[in-house]
Amino acid sequence: xxxxxxRSIVLFSITLLASTAKAQEAAPQEFLTRMSAxxxxxxxxxxxxxxxDGRVDALRIFHxxxxxxxxxxxxLTGERGEIVRDNDAxxxxxxxxxxxxxxxxxxxxxLPLVPNVHALGAQYTVAMSGEDRVAGxxxxxxxxxxxxxxxxxxxxxxxxDSHLLLRSxxxxxxxxxxxxxxxxxxxxxxxxxxADLMPAQSITAAAAPADEVRVNSKPLWDVAQxxxxxxxxxxxxxxxxxxxxxxxxYSDGVANVSIYVEPxxxxxxxGVESTSVRGVLSMYSxxxxxxxxxxxxxxxxxxxxxxxxxxxPNAGR
Amino acid sequence: xxxxxxxxxxxxxDGELSKDETRFLLKRTEGDTVLVQRWTxxxxxxxxxxxxxxxxxxxxFSRSLMARLDAExxxxxxxxxxxxxxxxxxxxxxxAVTALMVTKPVNETTPASxxxxxxxxxxxxxxxxxxxxxxxxxxxxxxxxxxxxxxxPNSPIPTATASFGTDVVEPATFDPRMQPYVIxxxxxxxxxxxxxxxxxxxxxxxxxxxxxxxxxxR
Numbered sequence: 422x423x424x425x426x427x428r429s430i431v432l433f434s435i436t437l438l439a440s441t442a443k444a445q446e447a448a449p450q451e452f453l454t455r456m457s458a459x460x461x462x463x464x465x466x467x468x469x470x471x472x473x474d475g476r477v478d479a480l481r482i483f484h485x486x487x488x489x490x491x492x493x494x495x496x497l498t499g500e501r502g503e504i505v506r507d508n509d510a511x512x513x514x515x516x517x518x519x520x521x522x523x524x525x526x527x528x529x530x531x532l533p534l535v536p537n538v539h540a541l542g543a544q545y546t547v548a549m550s551g552e553d554r555v556a557g558x559x560x561x562x563x564x565x566x567x568x569x570x571x572x573x574x575x576x577x578x579x580x581x582d583s584h585l586l587l588r589s590x591x592x593x594x595x596x597x598x599x600x601x602x603x604x605x606x607x608x609x610x611x612x613x614x615x616a617d618l619m620p621a622q623s624i625t626a627a628a629a630p631a632d633e634v635r636v637n638s639k640p641l642w643d644v645a646q647x648x649x650x651x652x653x654x655x656x657x658x659x660x661x662x663x664x665x666x667x668x669x670x671y672s673d674g675v676a677n678v679s680i681y682v683e684p685x686x687x688x689x690x691x692g693v694e695s696t697s698v699r700g701v702l703s704m705y706s707x708x709x710x711x712x713x714x715x716x717x718x719x720x721x722x723x724x725x726x727x728x729x730x731x732x733x734p735n736a737g738r
Numbered sequence: 739x740x741x742x743x744x745x746x747x748x749x750x751x752d753g754e755l756s757k758d759e760t761r762f763l764l765k766r767t768e769g770d771t772v773l774v775q776r777w778t779x780x781x782x783x784x785x786x787x788x789x790x791x792x793x794x795x796x797x798x799f800s801r802s803l804m805a806r807l808d809a810e811x812x813x814x815x816x817x818x819x820x821x822x823x824x825x826x827x828x829x830x831x832x833x834a835v836t837a838l839m840v841t842k843p844v845n846e847t848t849p850a851s852x853x854x855x856x857x858x859x860x861x862x863x864x865x866x867x868x869x870x871x872x873x874x875x876x877x878x879x880x881x882x883x884x885x886x887x888x889x890x891p892n893s894p895i896p897t898a899t900a901s902f903g904t905d906v907v908e909p910a911t912f913d914p915r916m917q918p919y920v921i922x923x924x925x926x927x928x929x930x931x932x933x934x935x936x937x938x939x940x941x942x943x944x945x946x947x948x949x950x951x952x953x954x955x956r
Contacts, residue, residue: 523925630921630925632925633922633925633926655926657922657926659922668922668926670923670926670927672927677923677926677927679919679922679923679926679927681919681922697916702920704916704919704920706916715916715919717916717919717920717923718923718927
């Protein structure tokens with residue numbers, strides 16, 4: 422009887438452990454949260470390749486994690502350029518130009534193609550996709566898949582131990598990568614020196630672009646055919662633009678679309694409509710003679726077309 | 739400011755304004771601060787599109803140009819179209835040369851906001867170029883620093899790097915009028931919690947047209 426009880430306890434424990442392990446693997450969203458934390462808190466430095474729009478760039482990154490993050494990104498191919506980040510301020514240094522300072526940026530990050538995992542809504546599913554090896558690290562592979570054709574998906578490779586993002590790809594509905602980056606050499610936990618985080622040449626002056634003016638009133642324009650999941654998150658206007666000009670920003674939490682509406686001072690007789698793509702960025706523009714509408718975002722062309730074509734005066738105004 | 743004046747200003751920046759009309763326009767700047775401000779913005783936008791260092795117009799630039807016009811001796815009636823264009827280009831170039839003598843900018847609008855709010859100003863391209871080395875060697879003042887660095891490439895950039903030469907892609911043409919929208923988009927979405935890195939990469943990227951339904955006639 423005692424033996425039977427002991428066997429039952431062992432079997433129960435094994436079952437419990439197995440179910441716990443299964444539950445852990447069944448929560449891929451948790452891995453994405455850990456990835457986000459790792460990107461902020463860990464020290465690392467490495468080189469990666471970035472494939473986008475028919476070209477491949479090689480870059481080196483230094484990251485100092487913690488409360489006060491610092492980063493530096495250096496291009497290794499083409500013209501030498503670098504981006505230096507000091508917490509929420511980013512300075513972009515391009516050859517032959519005055520450095521540009523982007524101050525007070527919310528949640529800035531210099532690694533490309535990092536999905537905003539905190540805002541994954543009902544329009545996306547997250548699933549484990551397998552295992553791989555990247556830059557010598559064993560990696561979990563996760564798929565962030567859209568539920569419809571109005572947005573792109575992500576495939577991410579995370580280090581099994583540190584959960585750091587090792588590779589990321591933006592994929593279309595057919596799972597074809599549109600853009601991707603991948604570390605080829607990486608030292609996790611390697612603290613960068615001050616020299617690693619400083620620009621190659623000292624910056625004595627930098628220029629800062631003016632931000633647009635936030636509009637708090639109800640927008641003058643509206644999108645009649647909104648793809649599922651997208652909602653208006655802000656309305657802006659250039660500081661020196663006419664009141665009728667609006668910049669509407671829509672988001673599903675991960676993908677963002679900007680709609681620019683600019684009434685024409687002089688009506689034009691010829692209507693124009695065009696769509697173009699640049700990597701993951703789709704751009705749509707139309708002018709019906711009275712107003713010019715431009716829609717763009719990191720979404721499939723159908724999304725900017727649908728939204729751009731249905732822009733109309735806001736009925737509630 | 740009337741539509742006619744705006745069109746004249748645009749034509750002048752394109753080097754397509756006749757001498758008489760140019761005189762009229764310059765005369766008009768003496769008492770029209772709005773026109774001067776717009777002129778300055780167009781000038782800055784053009785420099786930004788050409789990736790030139792941003793320098794401001796002198797406050798008395800119109801008088802300098804008027805003097806240059808007076809010094810010209812070629813009769814208008816004997817000119818061919820391309821000569822007229824060339825003359826206009828020379829006038830526009832004179833604006834750029836005059837701008838090397840940096841003084842206080844007319845307003846405090848940055849090129850980014852200017853470019854973003856005036857996408858049509860991207861049409862202000864065909865003027866005689868000023869070499870960047872010449873600009874770089876110009877004396878700098880503290881008044882240059884508030885301006886934004888030029889962000890828009892002057893010409894399409896090849897889309898393949900030498901290190902991965904097997905994937906050569908034909909350079910595509912990117913409509914520079916779209917660039918200010920792209921910049922504004924990433925400035926806005928960056929502040930909604932999205933990664934900020936992408937814009938810097940995209941600044942050097944050309945676009946491929948999918949379905950231009952109708953040639954733009956503007």
